[in-house]
Amino acid sequence: MFGAGDALTLLILIELLVPLAMLLALALLRAPAWPDFLLHAAAMSCGLLLCWILFPWEISSYYLRQLLPLLTVAALLIGARRIGRGKQPALWQRIAVMSSNGVLLLVFGLLCVLAMAGQPPLDSALRLASPLRDGSYLVGQGGASPLLNAHATVTPQNHALDIVGLTPLGRRSGTGGEGLARYAIFGATLYSPCEGRVLVTVDGLPDQAIGRRDRKNLAGNYVLLDCDGTEVLLAHLRQGSVAVASGQPVTRQTVLGAVGNSGNSSEPHLHLHAERGGERGVILNGEAVPMLIDGRYLVRGDRL
16 A cells, blocks of 8 residues: 555655756756757746745755755756757757747746745734744745645635754654654744733643544644734644643743644644634634744745
């Protein structure tokens, strides 16, 4: 059967092989003339930009994402030096290749625009501090575009963030430890992102093994804060880690708990979102509020 491990391996292969194929297509093409090369280069560059934006690089290594722009520039320079060095194709072949590149450029370009055009007006955004301090963290899901954020189509969670940890090799999990402990973010200390008051806490739900989900308790263990009239949810906390109680005032130095894998969670991560309206103290029934974390509106691929 096709299991979770096979799916992960396939995803890593896609993440590595697709950009590699585009880089080779840039570097090895012997375009007959500059117009052919420029159209081809634009199409492949848009495709590589799309990979840079959309792929979950924390699975293979975040540092490969950082390397991709440099590799793209290198491939462009190599490809440019090969213009006119190959056998001149027939006119119909040139037209066919340029037409294909034109279609790719249109598709890749449109997807890039849709992905990057998802930043909302931020005049009503809630300003928060990062709830994670020690370590390196990456936004796995974030932004207002459905291409960047699986939460973007769910009204209370339009601007929600799913945050994972990074190992020294730039991956969200390492080879040391077993089970949940392999994930860099598991057990990370959470601090209150604002000054306010605790509305609701849930503790005691078990951390789910990888591949299992608790669909009855979507948020798992969580802390719900009142931050100046806006409710802020920090979800999927570690069992038994919640360190605050309902009604307790908090500051940005208050420890709330630790990251876990409780609730409807596929792997250890922090879910963070803000909402206004709806029934007070009840999660997932208000209107989503954009968040500025340390002054930034975070999207997939951003580091904390």
